[in-house]
Amino acid sequence: MKNGARFKAVVAAALLGLLLLSGCTPKGGEQTIEIRLGEVARTVFYAPQYVALSQGMFAQEGLDVQLATIPGGDKAMTALLSNQADIALIGAETSIYVYQQGAEDPIINFAQLTQKDGTFLFARQTQDSFEWEKLKGQNFLGQRKGGMPQMSLEFTLRKHGIDPHKDLKLIQNIDFANVASAFGSGTGDYVQLFEPQASIFEKEGRGRVVASIGVESGELPYTVYMAKQSYLNTNSEAAQKFTNAVYRAQQWIATHSPEQIAEAITPYFKDTDLAVLTSSIKRYKEQSTYALNPMIEEKEWKNLQDVMTSAGELKSPVVLDKLVNPSFAQQAISSNSTGNTEPPVKKSTTESTDAGVGAGGSS
Structure with missing residues (x-):
């Protein structure tokens, strides 16, 4: 190759490299901020998060979010406390547990993703109609003691006159x-399942959904983005950008159909049938599971502590402002609104408030 041709080739390669790099740089020439995010499970329950990832909402904020699934709230919290994760998506009760232990660097909740329990009561045997009394004497495959799924279940059972331990x-x-694989292998008569596992088991003929724990236990900060106080103090810009993206994803979820949402989150559920994803999202939308904004409200915080008290897991009440920083959510809502600084009311994302699962249907 002649020197002139070689020089042109080198220049072209360099220009291509610059173009590729510029494509990864946020608008305004800001440096990308990396955030290590730990989620407690891979579930359609967290659909807004996957929308924020797949639709580029985190990237638009100049964030490179590295997502890792760390099964179990206790394990995800351990990752956060040991600095293996910057932000974790876990039940808000875990922040209370850390606080009760006298942590010097408390875990602060700053953006809510879901506002109801995401599990469904699943029965192995097909039933013409479901009554809570039918649970008595049955083998129930439960969740971890002190975790939100188990506490919400116990809260619901006691409401229906059933002592979960007796x-x-x-x-x-x-x-x-x-838990899901154990039930699939034959353990238990009843179990709590998140979506899309509940719909998958129905499709496989392993039983049916008979009730929604989310509808039964009411609104509470079921899954929340949280971080150490020290992290938020030194990385407030990153936390704000993160919350901005979450809020836009929540609004996107509210204005799009289950079919559109399913298409958007498919990259995170490659082994799940699109129809199952769609029906799972429809269930969650119909019962207003997804929060419409990242604010944690006083009534939700109180209900959370009522659930914990019922399970015997709350040593003493914790006031909202001890473990909740609303400033990031407030700013996200304000900066993305059109002259209205009041947070949108958390209500159903569809016209119907019926859970649509009384008969186990997923359509």
């Missing part, structure tokens, strides 16, 4: 990540 044959020796 009236059920409760099985709690199976790790969170293995």
Whole structure:
């Protein structure tokens, strides 16, 4: 190759490299901020998060979000406390547990993703109609003691006059990540399942959804983005950008159909049928599971502590402002609104408030 041609080739390669690099740089020439995010499970329950990733909302804020699935709230919190994660998506109860232990660097909740329990009561045997009394004496494959799924279940059972530790044959020796597979292998008559696992099991003929724990237990900060106080103090810009993206994703979810949402999150559920994803999202939208904004409200915080008290897991009440920093959510809402600084009211993302699962239907 002649020197002139070689020089042109080198210049072209350099220009291509610059173009590729510029494509990864946020608008305004800002440097990309890396955030290590730990989620407690891979579930359609977290659809807004996957929308923020797949639709480039985090990237638009100049964030490079590195997502890792760390099964179990206790394990995800351990990752956060040991600085293996910057931000974690876990139940807000875990921040209270850390606070109760006298942490010098408390875990602060700063953006809510879901406002109801995301599990469904799943029965192995097909039933013409479901009554809570039918649970008495049955083998129930439970969740981890002190975790939100188990506490929400116990809260619901007591509301229906059932003592979970006396009236059920409760099985709690199976790790969170293995509960669904254990039920699929024949353990238990009843189990709590997140979507899309509930819909997958229905499709496989392993039983049916008979009730929604989310509808039964009410609104609470079920899954929340949280970080150490020290991290938020030194990385407030990153936390704000993160919350901005989450809020835009929540609004996107509210204005798009289950079919559109399913298409958007498919990259995170490559082994799940699109129809199952769609029906799972429809269930969650119909019962207003996804929060419409990242604010944690006082009534939700109170309900969370009522659930914890019912389970015997709350040593003493914790006021909202001890463990919740609303400033990031407030700023996200304000900067993305059109002259209205009031947070949107958290309400159903569809016209219907019926859970649509009384008969186990997923359509």
